[in-house]
Amino acid sequence: MPVVAVIGAQWGDEGKGKLVDMLAEKAKYVVRFSGGDNAGHTVVNPHGVFKLRLTPSGIFYKETTSIIGNGVVINPAVLNKEIDDLNKRGIDTSRLLISDRAHLIMPYHIVIEGQEEKALGGKAIGTTRKGIGPAFADKVARTGIRAGDLLDKEVLKGKLATALEKKNNMFTQVYYVEALSFNTIYKQYCEYADRWAPNICDTSTVLNEAITRGEPVLLEGAQGTLLDPDFGTYPFTTSSSPMSAGACLGSGIAPNKLTHILGVYKSYQTRVGAGPMPTELNDETGNKIREIAHEYGTVSGRPRRCGWFDAVAARMSARVNGFNSIAITRLDMLDTLPRVKICTDYKIKGKTINDFPASITTLEKCQPVLEEMPGWQASTAKTRVFSELPNRAKKYIKRLEELIGCPVSMISVGERREQTIVRRSLF
Ligand code: IMP
Numbered sequence: 001m002p003v004v005a006v007i008g009a010q011w012g013d014e015g016k017g018k019l020v021d022m023l024a025e026k027a028k029y030v031v032r033f034s035g036g037d038n039a040g041h042t043v044v045n046p047h048g049v050f051k052l053r054l055t056p057s058g059i060f061y062k063e064t065t066s067i068i069g070n071g072v073v074i075n076p077a078v079l080n081k082e083i084d085d086l087n088k089r090g091i092d093t094s095r096l097l098i099s100d101r102a103h104l105i106m107p108y109h110i111v112i113e114g115q116e117e118k119a120l121g122g123k124a125i126g127t128t129r130k131g132i133g134p135a136f137a138d139k140v141a142r143t144g145i146r147a148g149d150l151l152d153k154e155v156l157k158g159k160l161a162t163a164l165e166k167k168n169n170m171f172t173q174v175y176y177v178e179a180l181s182f183n184t185i186y187k188q189y190c191e192y193a194d195r196w197a198p199n200i201c202d203t204s205t206v207l208n209e210a211i212t213r214g215e216p217v218l219l220e221g222a223q224g225t226l227l228d229p230d231f232g233t234y235p236f237t238t239s240s241s242p243m244s245a246g247a248c249l250g251s252g253i254a255p256n257k258l259t260h261i262l263g264v265y266k267s268y269q270t271r272v273g274a275g276p277m278p279t280e281l282n283d284e285t286g287n288k289i290r291e292i293a294h295e296y297g298t299v300s301g302r303p304r305r306c307g308w309f310d311a312v313a314a315r316m317s318a319r320v321n322g323f324n325s326i327a328i329t330r331l332d333m334l335d336t337l338p339r340v341k342i343c344t345d346y347k348i349k350g351k352t353i354n355d356f357p358a359s360i361t362t363l364e365k366c367q368p369v370l371e372e373m374p375g376w377q378a379s380t381a382k383t384r385v386f387s388e389l390p391n392r393a394k395k396y397i398k399r400l401e402e403l404i405g406c407p408v409s410m411i412s413v414g415e416r417r418e419q420t421i422v423r424r425s426l427f
Contacts, residue, residue, distance in 0.1 A: 001259075004261075007225065008225060011226045012272070024057050027216045028300040032054065032072050036073040042298055054082055058391065059086065077188075097203050101150030103136070106163070145159050145163065207347065208257075226313055262327055265327070271307075276364045311400070330412060346373050348366050380393055382419075386421050397411060409423050
């Protein structure tokens, strides 16, 4: 039975939310496996328009269990609000499970991130300031507090006391900001414990038992490969792996259990936050794409940097994730452009390179080699079959397929579920 991972192949915001919402209909389990509430998944379905941050997109289906996996960092305050909002809008969230191994974002993580970004000044990462990085740093430093710790308030008390003492020393002696109150945080997290204890369990076991029973599982990516701490534009990256390997690690599903890895690419390129982006368009075309496509951050509202499709980065992404097929999203956003361009290679000091460099200093110097194609200048929003796309749009998709070296299984031409060309069914 299918175990499908949906992976962001660029800098996030590829439109995974819509595809996951669509695919979730066939899944029994939908799992978030990385990141935290830095993610913003916009889902448009018969229930309305939703901007999910932590909750898996499977939440809209009655038969589906939604899982926040061990690879996610959870801010319980954000989770409370998101679930309350969903309930107010009539969505039943009782089938949400939370991994006992998932780490918690604590109030001090948000303070630390604010201070760190401030200290970096002009070199700031431009994070979402949700405390994601400091929470993952504590996980690796082995000083984190996990969802499972909420199940025993004495354990929680001990871990919080140890962690907070260190953080407060740092606040008062390094950052010169006020110390946080143990009692306030402890009380708050005990309330979260009372609310979430029934949902916390070993979700890896739940998932593996489901796979053994032959039930379909969908792994829902957040962020994108170019934000991966290893393969992305380090240090302008996020702090957990949004890749297919991250899907396994962050859910407790072994790599040999995955039956399909779907890479999601937007038909052009965007990026939020700082860091190099070789195909960025700081001109009228860039502004036009931003406005037509409403490229503003779901979480932060920040304008996204827009540019032409970067096939060099795309190839690297396909290679390190092992995509079985790819989805091209938001094709309709290019409908009005007289010309479209694709970056096929980079040029650096007169030399052509076609692999994505590890060093951002090198990447910053890379000039895109652009291939120009005539735009199709016709609406694709109502197209449901590949053969009925305008010829020039078909050519564009085929060229992307060729440059990435992976077949296109889906093309999204609008925000609604049905506005999708499905060339191959994954479930
Ligand atoms: P953090 O994940 O909040 O630490 O932010 C690190 C970098 O990742 C920043 O450039 C963010 O703008 C970017 N980032 C984090 N989450 C997302 C996302 O869901 N979409 C796009 N960019 C993101």
